[in-house]
Amino acid sequence: MPNLLTMNTLRNETILNLIERAAAFENGEQLELGGTISNLFFEPSTRTKMSFEMAEHKLGIKALPFETGFSSVLKGETLYDTVKTLEAIGVDAIVVRHSEEEYYRQLEGIKLAVINGGDGSGQHPTQSLLDLYTIWQEFGRFEGIHVTISGDIAHSRVAKSNAAALAQLGAKVKFVCPPEWSGDFESSERLEDYIETTDVVMMLRVQHERHADSELLRVQHKRHAISELLTKDQYHERYGLTVELEKKMKDAAIIMHPAPINRGVEIADSLVECERSRIFKQMANGVFIRMAVLEYAMKGRD
Template sequence: MPNLLSMNGLSNEQIMHLLKRAAQFEHGEQASLEGAVVNLFFEPSTRTKMSFEMAEQRLGLSVLPFETAFSSILKGETLYDTVKTMEAIGVKAVIIRHEEEEYYQQLEGCKVAIINGGDGSGQHPTQSLLDIYTIHQEFGRIEGLHVTIVGDIAHSRVAKSNAAALEQLGANVSFVCPAEWSGDYETTDELDSLLGETDVVMMLRVQHERHAVSALFSKERYHKEFGLTEARERKMKKSAIIMHPAPINRGVEIADSLVECERSRIFKQMANGVFVRMAVLEYAMKGRD
């Protein structure tokens, strides 16, 4: 069974296959999978965890409950031994979110299918796939589009996953952030100059839990310098859309009034996450027919 650990491991053909399958699920096609899955979430999550659970239920899978607060992790059990335990009792796939970057390297030798639900500041492949699906749904293509990603690039697994995949599919990707948050990417702090030529403005959450944001900016200053304000929205191309992986810090990354505006696809991204994760689960558990 194939794992999904990173967008770097997917070919364009594989990405488009998953998008096509997600579209079929969105338009009413049904599928049934046999077996049990476990969602091993060691970091807080609402959208990813719940949309995986919805996808699993729609596919007819048995979902075994797992709570880290009541698991042997607290007794010192390793992640490897936890996953091997799931494998031993007959689980077919595990979805893991973990604070350790590339945690999956320690799981070599596990036969159960592993789907990465987010690893530290590393990768978030299913979020990237649902983002790409949303963009493709809007424009009918990825190649030639200009996507501007704004926010904490260095710490964002969403930015890293999307940057690799979008560029591989032929999009032009720009990065906007304070210089301190550039990481390994070439960035600019001039958002306004890009708005008139950008097809997709993708805002990122300010990750308070990963660093001391206040050392750089107050919420008000960040919104003024890097947030999507109402004034900036008016500078966008007529056909351009707004995206955000959520959770949203309203009034920080994006003005509250824009979260559900006509341009916004934020809640559409969330809806699309169910269909994309159905496609990923099917692929992981059955392979490509």
């Protein structure tokens, strides 16, 4: 059975097939996939965990509960041995969220299907796929679509997954972040520089759990060997989507955010459910994309 670990290994054909299957499920196609799965979440999650559980329910997959706080992980059991145990008792697939980047490298030799539910600041392939599905629903294509991703790029697995996949599909991707974080992509430190020409404004959550100070965002300027602490208001003005900036967006442009949302930080509270916002549509799409991913992983459909 195929794994889904990173967007970097998915061909465009596979991505488009998964989107096509998600659309079929959203349009009412029924599938009794069966089998057993376990969701191993070593980090907190609401949307990813619950939408996987809903997708599993819709596909008739038996989900075996796994609670890290009541498992042998507390006794020092390795991730490999935990997963090997699940494989031995007959589990067909697992969904794993873990704080360690590329945790899945520990699982070489495992025969059950592994679906990455997020690895540290690395990748989040199912979030990327549901984002791509949302964009595809809106525009019917990726080629030539301008996407601006703004915020905590350095710590965002969503940004890394989406930027690579969107560029591969022909979209024009730009970052709004400190220049040290932009990698190979064009960037600016002001969202205002791109707001009038972008089709998709994708805001990122401030990853408080990956910063030393839970109330502030630390911006490390490597070139100048200094770091800067921004308050929530300062962050909102520099990298967030304000009410004033939303007024400058193209008529057909949309707003996206992977959630959870720090309202008034990444995005003004009044814009979270505005006409342009697709934030809760993204969450709904997560169920259908994850149904497609489960079919791909457990049935080998590509």
